[in-house]
Amino acid sequence: xxxxxxxxxxxxxxxxxxxxxxxxxxxxxxxxxxxxxxxxxxxxxxxxxxxxxxxxxxxxxxxxxxxxxxxxxxxxxxxxxxxxxxxxxxxxxxxxxxxxxxxxxxxxxxxxxxxxxxxxxxxxxxxxxxxxxxxxxxxxxxxxxxxxxxx
Amino acid sequence: xxxxxxxxxxxxxxxxxxxxxxxxxxxxxxxxxxxxxxxxxxxxxxxxxxxxxxxxxxxxxxxxxxxxxxxxxxxxxxxxxxxxxxxxxxxxxxxxxxxxxxxxxxxxxxxxxxxxxxxxxxxxxxxxxxxxxxxxxxxxxxxxxxxxxxxxxxxxxxxxxxxxxxxxxxxxxxxxxxxxxxxxxxxxxxxxxxxxxxxxxxxxxxxxxxxxxxxxxxxxxxxxxxxxxxxxxxxxxxxxxxxxxxxxxxxxxxxxxxxxxxxxxxxxxxxxxxxxxxxxxxxxxxxxxxxxxxxxxxxxxxxxxxxxxxxxxxxxxxxxxxxxxxxxxxxxxxxxxxxxxxxxxxxxxxxxxxxxxxxxxxxxxxxxxxxxxxxxxxxxxxxxxxxxxxxxxxxxxxxxxxxxxxxxxxxxxxxxxxxxxxxxxxxxxxxxxxxxxxxxxxxxxxxxxxxxxxxxxxxxxxxxxxxxxxxxxxxxxxxxxxxxxxxxxxxxxxxxxxxxxxxxxxxxxxxxxxxxxxxxxxxxxxxxxxxxxxxxxxxxxxxxxxxxxxxxxxxxxxxxxxxxxxxxxxxxxxxxxxxxxxxxxxxxxxxxxxxxxxxxxxxxxxxxxxxxxxxxxxxxxxxxxxxxxxxxxxxxxxxxxxxxxxxxxxxxxxxxxxxxxxxxxxxxxxxxxxxxxxxxxxxxxxxxxxxxxxxxxxxxxxxxxxxxxxxxxxxxxxxxxxxxxxxxxxxxxxx
Numbered sequence: 001x002x003x004x005x006x007x008x009x010x011x012x013x014x015x016x017x018x019x020x021x022x023x024x025x026x027x028x029x030x031x032x033x034x035x036x037x038x039x040x041x042x043x044x045x046x047x048x049x050x051x052x053x054x055x056x057x058x059x060x061x062x063x064x065x066x067x068x069x070x071x072x073x074x075x076x077x078x079x080x081x082x083x084x085x086x087x088x089x090x091x092x093x094x095x096x097x098x099x100x101x102x103x104x105x106x107x108x109x110x111x112x113x114x115x116x117x118x119x120x121x122x123x124x125x126x127x128x129x130x131x132x133x134x135x136x137x138x139x140x141x142x143x144x145x146x147x148x149x150x151x
Numbered sequence: 152x153x154x155x156x157x158x159x160x161x162x163x164x165x166x167x168x169x170x171x172x173x174x175x176x177x178x179x180x181x182x183x184x185x186x187x188x189x190x191x192x193x194x195x196x197x198x199x200x201x202x203x204x205x206x207x208x209x210x211x212x213x214x215x216x217x218x219x220x221x222x223x224x225x226x227x228x229x230x231x232x233x234x235x236x237x238x239x240x241x242x243x244x245x246x247x248x249x250x251x252x253x254x255x256x257x258x259x260x261x262x263x264x265x266x267x268x269x270x271x272x273x274x275x276x277x278x279x280x281x282x283x284x285x286x287x288x289x290x291x292x293x294x295x296x297x298x299x300x301x302x303x304x305x306x307x308x309x310x311x312x313x314x315x316x317x318x319x320x321x322x323x324x325x326x327x328x329x330x331x332x333x334x335x336x337x338x339x340x341x342x343x344x345x346x347x348x349x350x351x352x353x354x355x356x357x358x359x360x361x362x363x364x365x366x367x368x369x370x371x372x373x374x375x376x377x378x379x380x381x382x383x384x385x386x387x388x389x390x391x392x393x394x395x396x397x398x399x400x401x402x403x404x405x406x407x408x409x410x411x412x413x414x415x416x417x418x419x420x421x422x423x424x425x426x427x428x429x430x431x432x433x434x435x436x437x438x439x440x441x442x443x444x445x446x447x448x449x450x451x452x453x454x455x456x457x458x459x460x461x462x463x464x465x466x467x468x469x470x471x472x473x474x475x476x477x478x479x480x481x482x483x484x485x486x487x488x489x490x491x492x493x494x495x496x497x498x499x500x501x502x503x504x505x506x507x508x509x510x511x512x513x514x515x516x517x518x519x520x521x522x523x524x525x526x527x528x529x530x531x532x533x534x535x536x537x538x539x540x541x542x543x544x545x546x547x548x549x550x551x552x553x554x555x556x557x558x559x560x561x562x563x564x565x566x567x568x569x570x571x572x573x574x575x576x577x578x579x580x581x582x583x584x585x586x587x588x589x590x591x592x593x594x595x596x597x598x599x600x601x602x603x604x605x606x607x608x609x610x611x612x613x614x615x616x617x618x619x620x621x622x623x624x625x626x627x628x629x630x631x632x633x634x635x636x637x638x639x640x641x642x643x644x645x646x647x648x649x650x651x652x653x654x655x656x657x658x659x660x661x662x663x664x665x666x667x668x669x670x671x672x673x674x675x676x677x678x679x680x681x682x683x684x685x686x687x688x689x690x691x692x693x694x695x696x697x698x699x700x701x702x703x704x705x706x707x708x709x710x711x712x713x714x715x716x717x718x719x720x721x722x723x724x725x726x727x728x729x730x731x732x733x734x735x736x737x738x739x740x741x742x743x744x745x746x747x748x749x750x751x752x753x754x755x756x757x758x759x760x761x762x763x764x765x766x767x768x769x770x771x772x773x774x775x776x777x778x779x780x781x782x783x784x785x786x787x788x789x790x791x792x793x794x795x796x797x798x799x800x801x802x803x804x805x806x807x808x809x810x811x812x813x814x815x816x817x818x819x820x821x822x823x824x825x826x827x828x829x830x831x832x833x834x835x836x837x838x839x840x841x842x843x844x845x846x847x848x849x850x851x852x853x854x855x856x857x858x859x860x861x862x863x864x865x866x867x868x869x870x871x872x873x874x875x876x877x878x879x880x881x882x883x884x885x886x
Contacts, residue, residue, distance in 0.1 A: 001384075018384065018421065025421040029360075034352040035345015037561075039512055040593040041424075044817035047512060075345035082344040090343045094335050094783055097791055098207030099342035100512040100561030106343060121830075128825040132817065134512040134562045135207050136794035137787065138828035 005069050008033070009077025019065035024048045026064045027074060035075035035103045039132070046131030047104040049111075050074050056111035075103040078110060085151045086110055089144040097135035105131045109145050119149060167198065167230040168211075168337045174227035179304070183311035185266035187240035188218050188259070191311070195290055195304030197224045200234040202241040203251050204533060205338070206563035208788055208847045210251045212337045213780040214259055217252075220329040221263025221321055224290040224303065231337045236535035236555035244557070246533045247568050247663065249748035249845025252780055256843055264319040266310075270303055273310035277301075289328075324778065324840045333783035338559065350530035350558035351516040351590060358518070358586045359387060361579045362423045363595060364413040366434045367810035368659045369460045372411050376431035380415065383429060385422030389415050392578045394571055399544060400451075401444040404537040407571045408600035408660040410440075414575075416583055420590060427592070436460075437658070456658045460810035463505070463605075466630050469655050470607045474501065478626050478651030481637035484708040485647035490622035494613030498686050502610070502675035504873040506805040507603035507664055508812075508820060513561020514596040519576035520586035521546060526553040526577055531560035531567050538570030545574055546581060565663035566601050594815040602805055603664030604629045606671040610679040613647075618687040620698065622647035625676070631657040634668040634675075639746065640718060641680070643711030644698035659807060665795065666848035669747040670855070674800065674873065677743035677856030682869060691742050691860070692726050695719075713746045717775050720837050724773035725753035728835045738768055741860025743853040749844035751775040751837075754793065756829075756857040760865050763880050767797060767829040770857070772850055774834060777841030785846055789834035792850030798823025800855040801876045821876075 002019045005012070008031065017026055027033040027050075036059055039047030043058035050059045051073040078084050086106050096102050105128065112119070112127040119127070124145050133141065169175055179192025190198040199215040215231045236244055243254055267287060274292040275282035278299050286293050290303045303310075341348055366372060377389040392414055394407045401407075413432055417423040439458040446452045491497060517530030526546055532538060535555045543550035560567050576589040591599065608627030615621050623645040627635040637650035664670060684694035696719055703715035722744050725731070734740050737759060744753035752775075757768045770793050779785045802821035806813045814820040834850070859870040862879075870878060 021421045025419065028352075029419045029421070032354065033345075034347045034354075037349075037512075038351065038420075038514065038590075040817050042593075042816055042818065045512070075343075079344075082340050087343040091335060091339045094333075094339065094787065096207075096336060096339060096342045097209070097787060098205075098512065098560060098562045099338065100349060102342050103345045125825045130824075132512065132822050132824060134510060134564075134795075134822070136791045136798065136823065136828065138794060138823075138825050139790055139832050140787065142825065 008072045020063045023059035023062045049104040049107040056108050085148040089147040093140045093144040095137050095140040101133045167232045169230045183307040188262045189266045191307040193304050195302045197229045202234045204246045204557040206560035209784045216329045217259040218263040221260045222267050223287040249847040252843045260321045264321045268316045268319045269313045270310040272313050273306050348559040349561050353518045353529050355586050359416050360420050360423045361416045361587045361589045362427050365409045369810040370434040371437045373433040373435040379429050380426045383426050385418040386426050387416045403446050404534050404569050406569045457656050462808050463806040473653050478653040481650040483649050487622045487647040487649040490647040491613045495616040496614040499611045502871050503607045504671045506605045507803045508805045509564045509566040511562030515572045515591035517572045517576035518588045519580040521581040529556040531558050533563050533568040538573050564665045597815050598812040600660035601662035604632050604661045606634045608675045612683050624649040626651040628653035630655045634671040638710045638712040640713050643706045644702040666852045669852040673745040673852030674855035678859045681860040717751050721751045721753040721773040721775050729755035729771040739861050739865035741857045743856035745853040748848045750849035752849045754853045754857045756861045758861045769831045770829050771833045775837040776844045778843045779836050786834045788846040789850045790832045793854050794828050796851045796854035800858050802874050804874045
């Protein structure tokens with residue numbers, strides 16, 4: 001156990017936890033932030049994607065000690081009231097089926113669009129290749145990203 | 152419950168969803184209940200219960216749409232709540248078999264129309280006019296003669312106390328205002344903002360976390376060494392549980408891969424995961440055992456779980472041997488063997504497909520809190536009714552004392568119909584006397600079993616000198632079940648027909664996987680028909696249409712399990728919509744069609760080669776599912792089934808070595824992702840007024856063959872063995 005200074009969605013606090021605990025489980029078990037999902041535990045599926053200093057990272061393999069004092073944003077902090085252009089585009093295209101992978105998809109896309117605001121289809125596909133959607137809503141995911149990019 | 156208002160707390164309302172929050176500025180002060188599905192607030196807000204558990208087919212939107220249309224309200228005034236499992240109030244709270252809308256269609260319409268009639272009768276009473284003179288629209292009652300009108304909210308209090316009419320008329324199809332229009336997923340906003348929706352998200356004060364360790368198939372726990380585990384941080388206990396007792400007579404959804412599991416209980420997920428890694432277990436060979444089960448339509452069956460450590464290599468050898476032997480005759484028309492002897496041309500081909508893992512994105516989990524005489528369960532389950540009986544027997548309490556709350560499921564695909572995880576969580580909670588959330592790691596999930604069986608089928612067909620199909624023979628088998636549907640097309644279209652089947656028992660558990668049996672049958676049969684059409688010198692669509700014409704005008708045999716007109720209808724529609732005879736330049740096309748779960752589907756796949764790698768340009772599907780309740784959501788389901796099918800056809804495969812699955816996470820088990828998905832998918836619906844049938848499964852089976860047939864055009868090679876990517880030489884990196 002150690003005292004770790006964390007900054008999640010702008011809220012700074014100190015948390016007492018095993019410093020090797022992946023950020024995913026700190027979020028889900030200690031902070032009641034369950035929007036970030038568990039899919040595989042080895043960064044193969046993207047369901048656990050968060051932003052660390054603006055970069056998309058897989059929280060399931062990221063020890064909490066490594067984000068000490070860094071700015072972490074989860075889906076809960078992506079927007080005030082679900083009004084990030086991607087969230088709005090997701091609703092416009094009615095993307096989700098089961099919905100489990102979608103917060104990871106959105107978080108990955110959000111970081112990507114910040115770095116590449118005007119992407120080609122090919123660039124979108126490459127950027128999103130790490131996010132599995134078992135329900136296969138891929139065509140709508142791509143369409144929603146394009147809509148958000150154009151808005 | 153009729154009459155009187157009900158005051159309900161805010162926390163209850165927090166569980167409700169509205170697609171347009173801004174449309175409802177205020178919640179009612181009082182609610183009036185009309186039936187299990189419908190409550191109306193004093194200010195006209197409509198509260199609808201969605202009965203079936205939700206796993207992504209969006210019944211949580213389409214079922215309330217049906218209620219709302221017959222009730223005749225404005226959709227923007229509707230809020231929806233997921234019902235708990237409550238068999239006294241709801242029939243068939245089962246999600247699977249693509250039957251939800253089909254079986255809910257009449258009851259939901261009746262429930263909506265009944266509540267509407269009660270409102271009409273109340274207004275008639277209040278206004279002292281005949282009820283037949285009252286009309287409704289968008290939640291308002293009108294009497295033209297006197298100019299009187301009232302919102303449902305104003306009348307609800309009296310209406311809820313009116314006698315429930317024994318019979319009601321439902322709308323004409325042409326009068327639907329909500330059904331047949333596209334409505335957004337009522338859960339959409341909650342999904343994109345990461346609200347707690349899934350079983351794995353659930354939390355309660357005092358809740359502990361439990362994880363399991365299971366042996367390989369064919370083995371059981373000999374001993375556990377928890378010496379290093381018990382003292383690890385956050386760990387409360389280590390023990391074993393038996394999911395079911397040996398004497399329990401199972402039903403079809405009680406499939407349990409391992410009779411005994413090791414369990415670790417602790418405070419947090421990470422702590423228990425660490426303990427899992429440290430737990431040492433010794434296995435020993437499991438002797439052969441039998442389970443008695445009640446199977447649908449078959450009564451009591453005894454299944455033998457053989458002893459031994461099974462491997463895919465062994466499975467393949469056994470299947471090859473069995474496919475050369477005799478099968479049970481499922482259907483025979485005419486004299487196939489005589490016809491084969493006189494044939495001008497004979498085609499014989501063999502197809503295979505491996506076990507598949509369901510790989511729902513949300514791993515297995517369940518919450519349970521079991522006390523002396525009650526149980527509360529919250530988790531992902533497609534079939535709560537079946538498992539509640541099992542829980543009651545296992546926990547030793549009446550089933551009425553077991554409350555199952557239906558979590559939104561992060562995927563189902565058939566595997567969540569099996570409720571072993573509910574029983575495990577409950578047994579653990581009962582033992583530790585605390586609320587517990589059971590979570591499987593991805594590795595536990597992928598290696599637990601209940602897979603899609605492995606199958607093979609050999610097809611033979613005979614053509615006469617005029618290239619007419621005169622005989623058709625399929626012999627199919629699998630481990631541990633065969634895939635054959637003997638009464639499906641082309642049975643009924645061929646004078647001489649033979650369908651045979653065989654099966655080999657296995658201790659690797661299997662279960663329903665999106666369109667069971669059909670998911671292989673269609674792949675094999677529709678690839679074979681393509682090759683047969685080519686041999687006959689005919690266009691593949693025309694070849695099928697000619698056979699369907701025969702099946703319609705002069706059918707062979709009886710119990711032919713398809714409507715030739717509707718089957719032909721989707722082939723004709725896909726021909727039109729895909730511009731079948733004018734494909735885009737440089738694409739290779741394949742077509743396939745299938746009828747299963749009451750819905751007809753035809754699909755055309757266009758692909759190009761990038762080096763050796765197929766790149767799917769487009770899929771065009773034609774679907775006859777009767778009335779389409781929510782068109783855009785229906786298209787979403789179609790897209791999903793198609794892309795899921797492409798992924799499984801190209802990549803899906805589970806294999807085994809000595810009882811151990813070779814793949815335990817996504818680095819080994821390849822899933823279709825963004826890059827491999829088609830650039831475009833179109834889903835077109837045949838317009839008719841047939842009662843609605845399902846979409847969850849029917850678009851999945853035909854796409855396997857459509858891909859294989861397109862690959863043939865692109866490469867000159869036929870693909871007989873799934874997954875197809877294994878037979879595509881990729882150079883330099885994987886496709």
